[in-house]
Amino acid sequence: MVKAKKGKNARSEELLKKIFTTAYKIRVFETEGIKLYRRGLIRGYFHPYLGQEGIATGVCAALKEGDFIASTHRGHGHCIAKGADVGRMVAELLQKETGYCRGFGGSMHIADISEGNLGANGIVGAGTPLGVGAALANQIKGNDAVTVTFSSDGAANNGTLLESLNLAAIWNLNFILVIENNQYAVSTTIGESTRETDLYKRGEAIGVPSFQVDGNDPLAVHDLTEKAAEMCRKGEGPVLIEAVTYRHTGHHVNDPGAYMPEDKKKYYAERDPVDRARAALIEMTDLSQKDVQAIEEDIAKEFEDAVAAAESAGEVTVEEFHKFVANY
Amino acid sequence: MPDRELMYRDGLREALEEEMARDETIFILGEGIAERGGSYKVTEGLLEKYGAGRVRDTPIAEAGMIGVGVGAAIAGARPIIEILYVDFAMLGMEMIVNQAAKFRLMTGGSGRVPFIMRTQGGTGGGVAAQHSQSLEALFYHIPGLKVVMPSTPYDAKGLLKYALRQDDPVIFLEHKHLYMTKGMVPEEEYIIEFGKADIKREGTDVTLIAWSNMVPRTLEAAEELAKQGISAEVIDPRTLSPLDTDTILKSVAKTNRVVIVQEAVRRGGVASDIASIIQEELFYELDAPVQIVAGLNTPIPFNLELEKASVPQKDDVVEAVKTVLHDTNQLAAE
Numbered sequence: 001m002v003k004a005k006k007g008k009n010a011r012s013e014e015l016l017k018k019i020f021t022t023a024y025k026i027r028v029f030e031t032e033g034i035k036l037y038r039r040g041l042i043r044g045y046f047h048p049y050l051g052q053e054g055i056a057t058g059v060c061a062a063l064k065e066g067d068f069i070a071s072t073h074r075g076h077g078h079c080i081a082k083g084a085d086v087g088r089m090v091a092e093l094l095q096k097e098t099g100y101c102r103g104f105g106g107s108m109h110i111a112d113i114s115e116g117n118l119g120a121n122g123i124v125g126a127g128t129p130l131g132v133g134a135a136l137a138n139q140i141k142g143n144d145a146v147t148v149t150f151s152s153d154g155a156a157n158n159g160t161l162l163e164s165l166n167l168a169a170i171w172n173l174n175f176i177l178v179i180e181n182n183q184y185a186v187s188t189t190i191g192e193s194t195r196e197t198d199l200y201k202r203g204e205a206i207g208v209p210s211f212q213v214d215g216n217d218p219l220a221v222h223d224l225t226e227k228a229a230e231m232c233r234k235g236e237g238p239v240l241i242e243a244v245t246y247r248h249t250g251h252h253v254n255d256p257g258a259y260m261p262e263d264k265k266k267y268y269a270e271r272d273p274v275d276r277a278r279a280a281l282i283e284m285t286d287l288s289q290k291d292v293q294a295i296e297e298d299i300a301k302e303f304e305d306a307v308a309a310a311e312s313a314g315e316v317t318v319e320e321f322h323k324f325v326a327n328y
Numbered sequence: 329m330p331d332r333e334l335m336y337r338d339g340l341r342e343a344l345e346e347e348m349a350r351d352e353t354i355f356i357l358g359e360g361i362a363e364r365g366g367s368y369k370v371t372e373g374l375l376e377k378y379g380a381g382r383v384r385d386t387p388i389a390e391a392g393m394i395g396v397g398v399g400a401a402i403a404g405a406r407p408i409i410e411i412l413y414v415d416f417a418m419l420g421m422e423m424i425v426n427q428a429a430k431f432r433l434m435t436g437g438s439g440r441v442p443f444i445m446r447t448q449g450g451t452g453g454g455v456a457a458q459h460s461q462s463l464e465a466l467f468y469h470i471p472g473l474k475v476v477m478p479s480t481p482y483d484a485k486g487l488l489k490y491a492l493r494q495d496d497p498v499i500f501l502e503h504k505h506l507y508m509t510k511g512m513v514p515e516e517e518y519i520i521e522f523g524k525a526d527i528k529r530e531g532t533d534v535t536l537i538a539w540s541n542m543v544p545r546t547l548e549a550a551e552e553l554a555k556q557g558i559s560a561e562v563i564d565p566r567t568l569s570p571l572d573t574d575t576i577l578k579s580v581a582k583t584n585r586v587v588i589v590q591e592a593v594r595r596g597g598v599a600s601d602i603a604s605i606i607q608e609e610l611f612y613e614l615d616a617p618v619q620i621v622a623g624l625n626t627p628i629p630f631n632l633e634l635e636k637a638s639v640p641q642k643d644d645v646v647e648a649v650k651t652v653l654h655d656t657n658q659l660a661a662e
Contacts, residue, residue: 068403102436109434118402119435123426129392130427133399133407140355140381140405147403160422163392171384316436324437327570328471 011219013285019061019218020277020292023053025299026077027274029086032303033076033093037253041311042093044106049077050248051216054273055180056081058221059148059241062229068116068138068147070131072180073108075120078150082117084110086302091310098313116145124185125158127151128177132164135173135238146174146229146237154185156199162206168238169208175238176228177203180215183244186251187259203240215243216271219280245273331512336478339485339513340370340446340502344408346517347492348378351406354492355382357393358410367412368448368507394420394445398428398497401443406492414449414463414501421466428497429472440495446488450541450591451628451639452504460628460635462540462592467499468568468601474498474522475569479543481511483566486520493519503541523570527579531561534649535579537602538589539565542640546589549645558649568598576602577609584615585652591639594622616652621645 030048037046049056052074060069060081071078079089084100092099092110100110111119118134121127131149138145155161156179168175179199183190190197203210209231213224221243228239246268250257281287316324334342348354356371362385365372375383386393390411397407411417417424424445431439451460467475474496478484484502491498528543529550538546543564550560561579565571580586586606588599603618621640628638 070399100436101434101438104436105434111431111435111439113402113404113435113439118399119431119439121427123422126395126422126427129395129423130399130402132392133396133401134403136396137353137400137403137405137407140353140400160391160395163387163389164396166387166389167392167396170387325433325471328433 010284013287015061015222016281016285017287019057019222020281021295021299022057022061022081023218023274023277024296025086026053026056026080028299028303029076029080029089034253036093036307042107043095045073046107046253047074047251048247048249048253049074051268051273052180052182052245052247053077054218054276055178055215055221055243055245056150057273057277058218059150059178059225061222062225063146063148066116066143066145068118068131068134068145070118070127070134070147070149071120072127072150072152072155073120073122073124075108075110079110079112079117079120083115084112084117087306087309090303090306091313094310095315096310096313097316098310102316104316124152125155125160128155129160129164131177132168132173132175135168135175136171139171139173144174144233146176146232148176148178148225151177151179153179153181153183153190153193153199156202157185157193161202165203165208165238165240166206169206172235173238174232176225176232177238177240179240179242181242181244182247184247184251187255198242200240200242208238208240209236210240210242212242212244215245216268216273216276218273218277331514333510334481334513335507336481336484336502336509336511337368337370337507339481340488341372341374342513343485343488343492344371344374345377347489348374348382351492353404354406354408355384356408356410357384357386357397359386359388359412361385361410366410368504370507371410390416390419391423395423395427397445398423398441398443401428401441401497402431402439406442406444408444408446411445411447413459414447415458415461417445417447417463424467424473424497424499425470429470432472432496441497442495443497444491444500445498446500446502448502448504450503450505451635454630454632454635456630457627462590462623464501464568465592465597468598472497473569474567475501476522476567477501477540478566479506479540479564481509482513483520483526483564485513486518487522487566490519490521494522501540505541509544520566522567523572525563525565525572525575527561527575528564529560529562531559531583533559533583534561534585534587534652535576535583536560536562536587536589536645536649537565537576538562539568540591542589542591545640545642546645549642549649552642552646553649558653560649571602573605576606580606580610581613584613586614587619587621587645587648587652589621589640589645590623592623593625594620595625597622619648619652621648
C-alpha cells in the first residue's frame with residue numbers, strides 16, 4: 001500500500017515516531033500508575049494527564065536541547081515529553097531513593113534542572129513566573145534557549161499570570177506560555193470561572209502574540225510550538241498558546257469526575273490524542289500496524305521494568321534526612 | 329590599607345558592585361532601581377556600570393518579580409530582587425515560602441535557589457502601618473530561608489557579599505533608619521559568613537541581644553548603664569537564620585542575665601524563640617527570667633508619639649536591665 005506520506009501534511013518519520021512514542025508512553029505511565037495507586041504502592045496525590053497527552057507531546061517535540069520547561073501539579077506527561085527517565089519517575093512516585101527527588105518530592109515535585117525541567121508544582125499558577133524567570137536567566141546568560149511553561153485554565157485567573165507574562169513581554173523573553181485549557185479548575189467549569197473563555201485573549205491584551213490550537217491534535221500543537229519557538233529566537237517573544245483539551249478522568253485519582261458530562265467525554269474520546277498520533281504514524285510512514293504494536297510492547301515493558309526496579313530500591317533513611325536538614 | 333568611614337547604603341552598594349564584577353550571572357530587579365538608583369540610593373551607578381540587561385526597573389508587580397527571581401535562580405542565575413518595603417514583599421510570599429524555600433528539599437537536594445530578596449523594614453518617621461513593619465519572624469519561621477539583618481555598614485557589605493556566593497534563598501532585611509548611618513569599612517576584600525554573631529560590646533553583668541536598628545539603640549542603653557556601673561555585653565546575631573546560638577549561650581553562661589531587644593511585635597517573635605533556646609540550654613545558669621523588650625502587639629500608628637510608643641526605646645532597654653538585676657538582688661536577699 002502506498003501511503004500519503006508525500007502529502008501536504010506529511011512529517012518526517014522520525015518526528016511522527018517520536019510523537020506517538022511519547023504520547024503512548026504517557027498513556028501507559030498514567031494508566032498503569034493509577035493501578036499502582038489503587039494497589040497502595042503510590043501514596044499522596046496523583047493527577048492523571050490522560051486525555052491531554054497531545055499537548056506535552058507536541059510542545060516538547062518542537063523544543064531543542066537546552067530549552068526549559070516548567071510544569072504543573074498534573075506534570076507526569078510534561079516530564080516524560082521532556083525526556084525524563086521513566087524508571088526514576090516511577091521510583092519517585094514509590095518514594096524511593098533512586099527517584100528524581102530521592103523520594104523527597106513525589107508526584108507534584110519531579111524536577112530535573114540538568115535536563116531543563118524546572119519541575120512540576122503543587123501551586124496552581126506558580127509555573128508562569130518561574131518559567132519567565134528561567135527565560136530571563138537565559139537572556140542574561142546570552143543564549144537562545146526557549147522556556148515553556150505549561151499552565152492551565154485554572155491558573156489563567158491567577159494574578160501572577162498577568163504579572164509575569166507582562167514582564168516577559170517588556171523584556172522580549174524567549175518564553176512560551178502554554179495554557180492547557182481542559183475546561184475545569186478542579187471541578188469548576190471554565191464558564192463559571194471567567195466571562196472570557198477564549199483564554200488566548202489574555203495574552204493579546206498585553207501585546208503578546210497569542211494563538212489557540214486543538215490540544216488533542218499533537219501535530220498541530222507541534223507545528224504551532226515550532227513557530228512560537230522560532231518567533232522567540234528571532235526576538236519576537238514571548239508567545240501564548242491556548243491548547244483546548246479535556247481530561248479523561250476527574251481532577252485526581254480519587255475524584256470520579258461525576259460532574260463531567262458523558263456527551264463531552266465522548267466528543268473528546270473520539271478525538272483522542274494518542275489515537276491521532278498512532279493514526280498519523282501509520283498513515284504518513286511505511287510503518288505497519290505490527291511495527292506500531294512492537295513500539296507499544298517496548299513501552300509497556302519499559303514501565304514494567306521500571307516498577308520492578310523501583311520496588312526493589314531502597315529509601316532515604318531518617319538518619320540521612322536529619323543530615324540533609326541539619327542546616328535548615 | 330586604612331579603613332574608611334562609609335554609610336550603610338554605600339557598604340551595600342560596594343558589595344553589589346564588587347560581586348557583579350566577579351559574577352556575570354548576578355542581576356538586579358526592582359522598582360526605580362536603575363536610572364533612579366533606588367529609593368535609598370543603594371543601586372546608584374550600577375546601571376551605568378553593568379547595563380540595562382543586569383539592572384532592570386520593573387512594573388509594580390511584586391508577586392511577579394519575586395517569582396521571576398526565584399525562577400531565574402533555579403535556572404542558574406543569581407538574582408537580587410529589591411522590594412521597596414518589606415510590607416510589599418507580602419504580595420510575593422507564595423513564591424518565597426512555597427517555591428524558593430522548599431525547592432532544595434523537594435528535589436532531594438539537586439535543585440538550588442540562590443535567590444536574594446533585599447528589602448527594608450522598621451518604623452521610620454510616620455510612614456504608618458503599611459510601610460513600617462518588622463516582619464523577620466515570618467521568614468524566620470520558614471525552613472529553607474536564610475534571614476539576614478545587618479546593623480552596620482561593615483556587616484551589611486560583608487553579609488551581602490557572602491549572600492551572593494552561597495546557594496540558598498536569602499531574605500536580606502535592611503532598616504530604613506540605618507541607610508545613612510556611618511561605620512568603618514576596610515578597603516580590602518572581606519566577607520562575613522552566615523551564622524556568626526558579633527559581640528558589639530563586651531560586658532560582664534548582663535547579655536543584651538539585639539539586631540538591625542535595635543543594635544545602635546541597645547548600644548546607647550549599654551553606654552548609659554555603664555555610667556551607672558553596669559557592664560552590659562551586646563550581641564548582634566547578624567543572621568537570624570542560621571542563628572549563632574554558641575556565641576549567645578557562651579555570653580549568657582558568663583553574665584547569667586539576658587535581655588532580648590526586638591523592634592518587631594512581641595507575639596510570635598524571634599526574641600521568644602531565642603529566649604526558649606536559652607532557657608532550655610542554660611536554665612540553671614540564669615539568675616533572672618529572660619526579659620524581652622519588643623514592639624507592642626499593634627500595627628504601627630501614624631502619630632509620631634504613638635509610633636514611638638509602639639517600638640522599644642533606649643529607656644525600655646535600661647529598665648529591663650534593671651529588672652533582671654533587681655530580680656537577682658531580691659533572690660539574694662531571700
